Amino acid sequence: TLSGSTAHADIFHDGGVEVHAVREAAQFRGYLMQQIREFDPTWTIVSSEDPGQTLLEAALKVSPSRVIYLTHTSQMLPCGPHGFLPSESRTELLRQSAGIIVVSQFLKDYVKRWSGCDSIVVSPPVYGAGPFPRYGRFDDGYITMVNPCAVKGLPIFLDLARQLPDAPFAAVPTWGTTDADRAALANLPNIRLLQPADDIDEILAQTRILIAPSLWTEAFGLIVVEAMLRGIPVLASDVGGLPEAKLGVPYVLPVRPIERYHQSAASSEIATPEMPEQDIAPWLAALQALLTDRAHYEQLASASREAAIAFVAGVSVDPLEQFLRNLTPAAPRQATTAATIAEPKTVAGLPANLTPQQRALLALRLRKKNEAAPKQQALPRRPPSDSAPLSFAQQRLWFLDQLEPGNVSYNIPLAVRLSGPLDRVALSRALEGVVARHEVLRTTFSQDAHGQPAQRITPAQPVPLPLVDLSHLPITERDAATHEHAAAEAQQPFDLIAGPVLRATLLRLDSTEHVLLLTLHHIVADGRSLDVLIHEIVTLYTAAAAGQANPLPELPIQYADYAVWQRQWLSGEILEQQLGYWRRHLADLPTLQLPTDYQRPAVQSFQGARHALQIPANVTEALRALSREAGTTLFMTVLAGFQTLLARYSSQDDIVVGTPVSNRSRTETEAMIGFFINTLVLRADLSGNPSFRELLGRTRELAMQAYAHQDLPFEMLVEALQPERDLSRQPLFQVTFALNKAATPSYDRGPLKLQPLDADSQNVKFDLTLELLERPDTIEGYFEYTSDLFSADTIARLAEHFQRLLSSIAADPAQPIAALELLPEAERQQLLVAWNATTIDVPGEQLLHDLFAAQAERTPDAIALTDGTCSLRYGELSRQSDLLARHLQNLGIGPETLVGVCMERSLEMIVGLLAILKAGGAYVPLDPNYPAERLQFMLDDTSAAVLLTQERLIERLDPAGSGHSTRRICLDPGWEATIAPQLPPLRRATTPQDLAYIIYTSGSTGVPKGVAIAHGSAVVLMHWARTIFSQAELAGVLAATSICFDLSVFEIFVPLSWGGSVILAENALHLPALPNAADVTLINTVPSAIAELLRSDGIPASVRTVNLAGEPLPRRIVEQLYQRPHIERVFNLYGPSEDTTYSTWALLDRDDLRAPSIGRPVANTQIYLLDAAMEPVPIGIPGELYIGGDGLARGYLNRPALTAERFIPNPFGEPGSRLDRT
Template identity: 45%
Template sequence: MKKTTAENLREQKMQTNQDPAEQKAKLSAAKRALLEKQLRGRLTAAAGSETITKRPVADPALLSFPQQRLWFLSRMDSANVAYNIPTALHLSGQLNIPLLTLTVNEIVRRHEILRTKFDLAGDQAIQIIRPELPIEIEVQDLSALPPQEQEPEVLRRAREDGAYRFDLQNGPLLRVNLLDLGKQEYVLLFTLHHIVFDGWSAAVLFEEFATLYLSFAENRLPALPPVPIQYADYAYWQRQQLQGERLEKLVAYWRRQLADVPALLELPTDRPRPPIQSGAGAVYSFRVDRLLAERLREISRKQGATLFVTLVSVFSVLLHRYSGQQDFCIGASVANRSRPEFEALIGLFANMLVLRAELAENPRFTDFLRRMRTVSLEAQEYQDLPFEKLVEELNPMRDRSYSPYFQVIFVMHNMPSGKWEVPGLQVRYLPIDFGSAKSDLTFHITEDNDGFDAAFEYSTDLFEKNTIERMATHFGTLLKTIAAQPETRVGDLPLLTEKEYRQLSDWSHGAALLSCDDGMLHERFEAVALAQPEQIAVICGDRQLSYCELNRRAEQWARLLRLQGIVPEMRVGLCAERSIEAIVGMIAILKAGGAYVPLDPSAPPERLDALLRDCAAGLLLTQAHLKARLRTEIPTLCLDDAEAVELRVSGDDRSCPPYRPVSAQQAAYLIYTSGSTGKPKAVLVSHANAAASTAARLREYGEQPEGFMLLSSFAFDSSVAGIFWTLSHGGRLCIAQEGKHQEPNSLAAAIERDRPSHLLCLPSLYGLLLESCKADQTNSLRCVIVAGETCPTTLIKQHYQRLPGTILYNEYGPTEATVWCSVYKTHPQDGNIDRAVSIGAPIAGYQLYILDPQMNFAPVGVPGEVYIGGAGVARGYLQRPGLTAEKFVPNPYEEYGARLYRSGDLARRHADGMIEFLGRVDNQVKIRGFRIEPGEIEMRLLRHPLVKETAVLVREDRPGDKRIAAYIVPAGQTPAGSNISASETLRAYLKETLPDYMIPASFVILEQLPLMTNGKLDRNALPVPIIEGRFSGSGAVPLNPVEEAVAAIWKEILGAGHIDIHDNFFDLGGHSLSAIQVIVRIQDRFGIEISVAELFDAPTIYTLSQILMQQQSEPADEEMLALLAELEQLPDGEAQRLLNDLAI
């Protein structure tokens, strides 16, 4: 039979012959430091208390700090079973079940903690120890099952038992079941609550089980020494130790160490974080082989670090690469049995150390390892502060959706081999995945002679199994690279296998374009005009032109432009409303060899003049009614002055300069986009870019447009998509008339009149169109494309309900990629997903990479920046060489000379290769350390029937005070400005699915969202929210007796003076114990029992008082009403006597 851990240690000490000074001299500097710190810690503990004495029996047995936390959590969510600990033994041989029962009961007799239950004494939680607790072992016969069915049935029953919650108030907190598999094979299943048990306790339990069973089998007294102290003595001792100067020193260190640490490690998840996690989980196990393990031990020795520090450092690198965060915390579980008296006890001793990982400036792994060694050494030196006490003293922001400081845990197990031999019976530890998780992610690693057993325990609320499998693979890749090249910088360490690399490379490339030699845009149009001259080319209102006539007019204007000196690369301004004339001018400029510069005629004249001067335009084409407001000295021609054109170009052709061929690399057009500095920048798009973009449309879309409804202003590059796709194919371009292109009813009428087959518009505008149009107005549409904004899932549902036979596509692409670079063909089921609609995959002729900051492929599921390559990548920015060099970078994945456009957009790939757009890299807003995703909040709001449109943004209307504001266009008749009821409704709705930190502080009702001229949201025009009601810091005082009573309770417990009724209880220093005190006082004062969860959800005097007043005003139940009715029928004297007897 195996020796206990303590016996092994004592035996090793006895066998050691070396002088301690000689041993110390052989240690590395780091290990000497660790030894000295550990010795100092033991000496300090010894100085505080030479021996641990038994607690005063007359005093209530208070909980230890870890127990106090678990008891608090159970009060907050009594249904959560994540802290049930099922553990199992496999027994082979002749099992004596009466002896087994005797053995289990002897263990329970020896350890008071197994006979303990928990309750309140006043406002303090206490342990109540039963003098005895007989344990009955339930025997379940599985011998009739075939062998192949027994293992899954054992797992099912183990999980079923593990999912049955414990009653901490009444106990018992231990269940024992014996599963009889037949042929002398058994599984002994223990299920205990973590409040009385931890991982080390399992080893104690199993060792005592083997020892006691053997003693009873041999009919002799147990060979175990009496337990010197009990767990309640430890809890008393712990509280005595953590007082005064010692406590202050420990708290001061952790306050310094954790200052300004991010609240959340934001690993990419498969599902949004729920407001409260269920505790459901799973385990994925894998193996690290002996050779790799030995190499890691060697690196540890060379760097003067323990294997624990090396492995936690590798794990930290993995988390850094997945989250992109350079500063975060990990929880490290330690046994916390620093004294010999604790080693043989069952109970909750384990503590969580907070290890802060900082990876700024992409350090070498060895440098980071040394940094983590220091962090670990200091954490061990100050480990006597229980994590629960640390949280109470430092009082971080609380949210029920995550644990404070860390959500990922690292556990390195140092347990016995898990095998015990008893005459006639073999006992073996049986690992079982019990389907629960205590945190987002816990990494377990157990060292043995042949390597490591590793396992990820993960929350199935957040992660899918295949995500964790990939994570385990990437951890293995990191281990191998670090073992071979430990000096590599952490950002350069590869994560991917060769297979993953090839897959991501394939996904990054669109299909090959067969050829871009079909001519430039105007040449493609000319070929169609020659092939089908009488086909209608363009319609605008009641006017239309055939291909022949459009070509003739464009050619006339091209000749005039050449007469005006227009040559290749010369910029020509085009400032015109949506009209046939604008199309004529656009094609004419291309025919003349110039590059057109479209300008929005609604823009201020000063801006238009500045853009014309910036691009050094040699000529401006406009319309007569616009000319008067254009304040420019640039030569100007009016496109609607047909007679003047006829006269000026009708002369001898010899007066017109000869046509000068245009190369594919010369500019076709310039599009101005807004710049981060406020100064617009002009994107130079070549003929080759435009030809590739259009050729990709002809390839990607199976059905080409017979008629295309053009809504975009010519000043925006989305107009290019419709114009040249349609005219290159021979379709009919339908131009929505100026002033009516964004009005849903007018747009529906235009579609009904012109009968287009294709439509491209913003998702927000398309949603309004679907709401406004009649069923038959849009039935000509066979293809709808949305682009320019994130496509909400609600739009998918809306589309397929109204137009089930029409395909809906979601496009993505910046101006610098010539309109687009990816597309996704939606399906009706996309309306049910919990994330943004995919932007698909790269289009033909393009590459779309998702890369990390070192330009490595981001793994599947991991966010990265979008880099775009291929034939559509623009030349750069006009006269902005520095910015061009910054944004257009060499492509490391293609031949020399290839370029990538660095988009500044954030995205990730899913397991099917499709891409999810996540937002802008520079728009990753944080509030109180939490990353806020406005798009996720918008998506949730759009699912509420009250909401027609919404915009969510983070505002900072007062310096340092960032708040989330939600702007709502209601679906019903809610009048603008009536915020209160809508706010309460929507806030309660969001709390069902989102964490508290993502709940908007303000909801603003608007008649409509303000839009820019391109139809996109004008965020700068959104009004400043009015703070609803009374807000924190306003000095708001109680206004009714309930608020006054609650305020008095808070002041007493928190020791505070004035408290604003909108101040957060936990912000004021409230913690788990004081929360319980509040609940007890409220029950005493009001006779109403509220839960811890209700206090968490209503943490202000105002919100808590609302709950109390609501419960006070609830009507009596039907039974009570019936009794009162009977009382009314009795004579007055008899009724009064009954009431007096009942003291009513």
């Protein structure tokens, strides 16, 4: 609404903002200075849309300390390689500003690097609250570019349109589009020009794919985010801040950015960029993928929309509000003269080039300005009373104590060694003086008449100080006894109703050595309180020992006064503002899923331990240097490293950590004992695999916002958010982090020396805590952990991984966080090499049936095969299979020829399998119970030349309609008579690389896939089995698994290879009915089948060994099996069809109560657990299982693309070796 005008500007109102539109550019500078003088604003914000910085210079002249610079592109900055008009004098103008606001982390880093100035990132809050319509459609809409011009990558857009003449393109010309650009666009018939619209939805509703090929440093791609919000895939360039705008979703494609500008003689003119040639190949490939693959398009559209919505939900003006709140405005403006000195915000920030006189003058002005600033109102004392409400922090501990009386997890123990002559009377008086001085130390807690908890202050009384004399013990035992007494004292519960809340004990080691044990309940103290307590005990002890009066000044208030004030102050608008931030920040809070050694108990026990660590000096200094460079504190840098560690351990990118803050911002509280500490919930976003530098920027903003809202007590936050009640864990977060500067106070008083001892507390409040102290040369501290969940070995490894991670960060913080090293070299070698040292010697030319043939020669009369009614000895089985093999060779069966086997379980079926192998072919098992369509599919897929079957199955196997001819051979009783008597002898042409069999997967995830296994792979399995199972165990192996499943390979060929007997059964549940069940010594089946045999008591007493595979194995089944006295060994085996039968094995201990492991790799097999970056995960951390070695299948029959996807090059093995990605 136009509301007026001046000589040079029209004035109107828009959204409650008064806007002055200056008519002529030449008048802008003077008009700006005039308005600043008249309006005298607290802050003047100047935009960087002025490459000459003339407006910034003008604003600084009339308001030298109250100008904030806002920039969104590096081209308009006067520094660095991207600026149009680089100039040191104009860069100095940036340094004179009170603050700089940028819109991306990229720009923040750029400003810091090229000007030395710090800045704050404020994401533009321009997107609205939603809901956002979804426009992205695979088969409709334009490939759109907004603001097509040279610097925005118009040549790439034009080349794409030329390469894809049938695809519809659209361009939206705006401020950068020249007449020449319009002409170039109009020359292509498949490009339509769309008019700019006030509503972005008018453009995006017509858009299928957005192209953003900018060649210069876009600070943040607003249009990119707008498109993603609406489910539109985006192809954007990799320069500037666009990768940030892409929010971790591809594509971010390469361009050759603008690197040179041609500057005209007139320095005030914008330079002309030199446009580099572009390679559009990656752009074309990406665009074609989106245009031709619907599934790819839909997946990217959904991922883009989810990422953008999550980002926009976190966009807030809170950082800007806090930034302005933290700035200190200058004193009222005075007349500006040449002698005026801009006032920096702190004395530490005084320009180094000032003379000593100027620095002194400036420091004086700052001091006077501080004295003139409004003073914080003092905390009032409460009316005289011996009772008061609890503070918010106390109230939560009170409720926890009511919930679990006697819980010692909130005990705070302190032990101080006293060396030198000790005056016990003076020490008692000092303790009594501290308790008299601090009401909170003589407070009890109970309910008032209204049922509300209240604190009641009791009169000062003597403090018991019992003496425990340990001097009679040998010197070598005194330290241990001291630790025992300290631990026992720390485990004594407090009675908050009766009191006291402070206990003291004195241990006497000898006449000049004592240890003072103090224990307080957390409801009356925090960590800072212990420093106050020791300081005051030392001060009062010194005075009492010298016969002097109490030298300590009176406390201005007591803790109960603070509690009353806190409840009055934290209400209304202040409370809502604090709560509003935390509700937004912690919406849909995840639970951190750290892998644990033990199952989480239903109720937290608070029992734990500590593991010490120390960061080396060189790494500490590198982290400090990184912090200075990034404009962060060391706390933020190490926190970002800890968040990275948790993300790598949990495979999550939404990481929640608690951190304590002292919450003693009021001067009255600095010397008080009390429960002031607060806990902030820091929720880190590690999505998109950012570099550590980028994560550090995110962490800084996260911490700054959290500190700006630290006044809300954690207890109120929990009450407001109402997380699901769970006695097994703390609410909101389960991991905490703290890093503080190590205090080095001297408590020595004359001949008495004091040394605080490390409290060996076994009480923990959280699953995991990292507590660190920054010392002059290093960082040291400990991991504190709950022993309900973690073993000491696990935490020791975690500490080592954290050390390695920090070293990797210090060496190269530009790395993506997924690439930062976690594993020490020794552990890496253990995972990759030592634990995969499974090599055994296997004869190089041996085939699967050779093992059987050799055994048949050794023991021709031994029983090889039986079904309980009929049997075949090794010699007879060898003769029959030789006869059939010669017949098959005569029919043309040889290496790489596939032969189908569709038979009911019988002796003839085993004869057929051996015959196919001896003939040189590979068998393809077909279950007669499969649907006819599946059987036909498998016959067609394999192009089987011959099918072994039985007469009664013929009608199920009619190949009519198939594309090939399959010859049938029926192996019914008497089949030998159908074979020609005169056949050529067997020819051997097979190699270990040739196929032995094809087993089809179930097809539950799609079309069945034939897994191709070679002879060499199967032979390795046979030799491994010989090293694990004894002759007695293999004497009678139950073969109850369909030959269509790879467990059958073990059941049939292992016993036949090493002289055992194969005992055929229809399935495992038929075992009790077998006439020769008492001959079974080994069962190889799935857990569900053995569970049924256990239930029916169907396991014969002859069974000594049970192999279980194919399903997860419950521990209770193992326990039930070992309850059978005849069962000596139970194995848990694992292996996908893509590896020969078994990949790993574990002999289960009858006394091990843990969930059964799948164990270690079988012979000549390598097992790797890898993360998304194909790097080994630490011990105990989940990863994706990859299998390598001699047992791997050749691949999938007739599925080369699927084979290439599943079987990948092995980065840890010999050239040409592969891994199965399971």
